[in-house]
Amino acid sequence: MRNQGGFSSIRAVLHRHFSFHRHGNVHPCQSSALQEFETRLTERLEELKLSGESKGFLSLDLLLHAMSVILATHSNVERLIPESQLSLSQQVDNSWVDEYFDDSAKLLDVCNVLKEGITEVENYQMLVQLALHNLESSIESGNDGRYVRAKNALTEFEEAMKKKEAMLEKEAESNQDVPKSKLEKCSSMLRTMGEKLLSPKGPEAVKANGFLNAVYGFKVTAIFLCGLVVTALACKQRRSSTTVLVAKQYKWSEALISLQLRVKEVTDEMENGSIAQLEELHNVDASVRGLHEFLNGHLTDNNFLITQEEIAEMKVMLEELRKHSSDLGIGLVPLEIQVNELFRMLISSRLALLDTISNSKTCGPYLMLSYENVYRSSVHA
Template sequence: MSRPQEPHRPFFPFGNPFRMISPKGSQLSPLLLSLLNKFEGTLAERLRKLMPKDKDDVLTFSWMKLATKSLCETHNDIKTLITDLELPVCDWDEKWIDLYLDVSVKLLDICIAFSSELSRLNQGHLLLQYFLHDLDSNSSEQFVRARSSLDSWRQHIIAKNPRVQNCWPILNSLEESLNLPKVKNSAKGKVLMRAMYGVKVETIFVCRVFAAAFSGSSKNLLNLNVPTTLPWAQVFSDLQSALNGEIRSTFSSGSFTVLKELDAVDVSVKKLEHMIQDGVSATEVEVFKSSVTDLRSRAEKHSRGLDLLANEVDVFFQIVLTGRDALLSNLRAGFPNSDPKLGYNVEGQVVR
C-alpha cells in the first residue's frame, strides 16, 4: 500500500497492556475471554518449558532450538487468534497494517542476521576439520601445519559479525514501543492488544538472548519489565532472570562465548594446543590420541547442533514471511486499486 513516510510509531498503538480491561470500556464476551485466557495460558506454559534445568543448559543449541520452536508456535497462535476473533484485514485500521508490515520486516532482518552467524560458525567447523586432518598426518611438519590451521580457526571464531551487531538497534526500537497508548473502545482490539504484547515480549527476549550469545557480549542484554497482572508475568520474570543472569556471569568470568557446544570445543582445542607446541613425547602418544578423539566428537556435536538450529531459524523466517505475504495478498484482494510497496526478494534482502 503506497503511503507517504511517517515518523516512527509504537509497535501496535492500540492499547496499553498495563491496564486491565475496564468496565467502562467494551465488555468481553465469554467467547473473547475464553480466547484470551487460552492464548495467555498457552504462552505461560510455553515459557515455563524454556526454563533451563541447570546452568549447563544455558545456552546449548538444543535450548536455542527449543526457544526458536517456541517462537514459531507463538506466532502461529497469534495468526489463529486473529482468525478466531474474526478480524479480517478489510476491518483493520490502516496504521495497524503499516505497523504489522514494519515489525515483520524487522523480524526478517533479525532472522537473516542469525542465519548468517550460524553459517559463519559452520565455516569455523570446516576450519576445525583442517586442524584435525593435520593432526592425523604423519608428516614431519604435522604440528607446524596444525598450529597454522588452529590459528585460522581461532581468528575466525572470535571475529564479530556486523549483521548481528545491527540487530541491537532493531531490538531497541521494538522494546521502546512496549509502552502503548490507550486502547480504542473495542473488545476485540483489547484482546488482540494483550495477545500481541505477549508475542512481542517473548520475541524480543529470545532474540536479545540470541544476539548476546552470537555477539559475544552481554552489554546490550537488558531486562524487560512486564505488568505483574498478566498471567504469564511471573514465569517470564523467572526465565529472564535465570537466562540473563547466567549469560552475564559467563561473560564476566572471561569466557569468549556462552554457546556451550562451542565452549566445549574450545576446551578440547586448548588441551591439544599445549601438547603440540613442543611436540608429543612417547609417553604422551595415547593421551594425545584420546584428546584428538575427544575434539572430533565435540566438533561433530557442535556441527549437528548448528544445523538443527539453523533449520529452526529458517522455519521461523518462513512463518513471518508467509504471514506477511498473506497480509499483502489480502490487501490486494480487498483493495484492488492499491499498490503495496512492501515485499521481499529472493536474494535475501528485505524490501521496504
C-alpha cells in the same frame, strides 16, 4: 516460501475475518481461546526457564527450545484468527497494521543476521574438523606434514576468535564510532524494539476481541528470545542480552519477566576470559587452545618430536575436542532450519495480511506501505 496450500489457507482465513465488518459481533469463544493462548505461552516460558537451568541458558539445546517457543507461539496466533473479527474500517485506529509490518520486517532482518551468525560458527567448525582429520591421520601414518596442517587450522581458528575479541575491546575503549558486527547491530535493534513495544489498550484491544493481545504476546516473545539467540552467537558483548518492557496484566507476563531476569544474571556472571558465549563454542575454543599449545611445544622446524606417552596424552585431548566439536555441529543444522522456518512464517503472514488489505475498501496508505515493506524483505531474503 511456504507451500502454496499453507499460504492459501492463511489467506482464506484472513479474508474471512479481517475483512470489512460494519456490524461484527463478538465471538463467544474468543475469551476462552485467548485464555488458552496465554496459558500455553505461560507454560512454554516456564518450561524454557527450567530447561535453561538444567542445560545452560546459552547452550544450543536451549536455543533450539527457544526457537521452538517462537514458532509455536506464532502458529497459535494464526489459529486465533478464525475466532477474531477485526475491522479495517476508517472509523477505527489501524496503527497496529503499520506496527505489525514494521516489526515483522525487522524480525525478518534478524533472521538473516542469525543465519549469517550460524554460518560463521559453521566455518569455525570446519577448521576444527580439518585439524581433527589431519591429527588422526598423522597418528596413524606418522606424517609430520599433517601435524603442520593441523596446527595451521587450529591457528586460523584461534586468530578468528581473537579478531572478534580485539574488535570488542576496540569498541569498548574508543569514544568514536567504531564499525559494529552485524550481530551487535542486530542486538541493538532488538533492544530498541523491546523498549518501544506497547501493549494494545482501550478500543484497540476491545475491537480486536483480544487478538491484538496475542499478537503482542508473540512479538514480545520473539524479540526477547531472538535477542537471546543473538547473544549466544555473538562474542561477549559490552551489554547484556535484549530485555523487553513487558506489560504486567497478562497471564504470561510473570513467566517472561522471571526468564529475562534469570538470563540477565547468567550473562552478567559469565567469566571474563571467555570469548565465545555459546556454550558449545566456548568448550571447543578451550579444547583448541590446549591442543594448539601442545602442538606448539612439540613441533620444531616442521618436525614433530613426540613420545608414545605423549601420543597417548594427545589422543585424550583429541577425543575431548572431537566430543565438543560434535556437540556444536549437531545443534547448528536444526537451529538454522528453525530460523528459516521463522522467516517463512513471517513472510507468509505478511503476504496474507497484505492480500486481505489490498482487497478491503480501506486499503489506502496501508497498501502502499505494505508493498514497500514486503519488497524490502524479499530483497533481503
